[in-house]
Amino acid sequence: MLTRSDLDAATLGILEDVRSALITLRGRLExxxxxxxxxxxxxxxVDYDAPLCAINMAVWHCGSVGxxxxxxxxxxxxxxPKMLTTPQLNDLCYPRGLxxxxxxxxxxxxxxxxxxxxxxxxxxxxxVMRR
Numbered sequence: 001m002l003t004r005s006d007l008d009a010a011t012l013g014i015l016e017d018v019r020s021a022l023i024t025l026r027g028r029l030e031x032x033x034x035x036x037x038x039x040x041x042x043x044x045x046v047d048y049d050a051p052l053c054a055i056n057m058a059v060w061h062c063g064s065v066g067x068x069x070x071x072x073x074x075x076x077x078x079x080x081p082k083m084l085t086t087p088q089l090n091d092l093c094y095p096r097g098l099x100x101x102x103x104x105x106x107x108x109x110x111x112x113x114x115x116x117x118x119x120x121x122x123x124x125x126x127x128v129m130r131r
Contacts, residue, residue, distance in 0.1 A: 029111035069093040
């Protein structure tokens with residue numbers, strides 16, 4: 001088992017609840033408990049009360065899929081403005097400048113970006129997408 005040195009919440013500049021949610025999400029992604037769903041859904045078809053069971057970086061929370069931020073919100077009850085407290089966390093949730101559609105980002109890639117963020121403070125999406 002890989003030993004990790006995750007940064008603490010204060011060093012990351014985030015709430016402990018957000019850090020804990022990211023650690024939980026990373027683990028679930030690495031264990032294959034959350035599947036990839038790259039389906040695009042219009043907002044009017046979103047069922048916000050349905051449980052999350054998949055991940056899609058292009059959808060905040062549509063009932064069955066959600067991006068990193070949607071998962072954090074579902075796990076902590078925090079809204080986006082209270083959650084995204086640093087530019088680095090914003091970069092983790094909104095990977096700008098990539099050469100792909102966000103909906104094509106896989107759970108494995110998301111887990112790598114979360115791990116980068118938790119261990120270095122930088123998601124480094126460009127390196128993740130080159131893997």
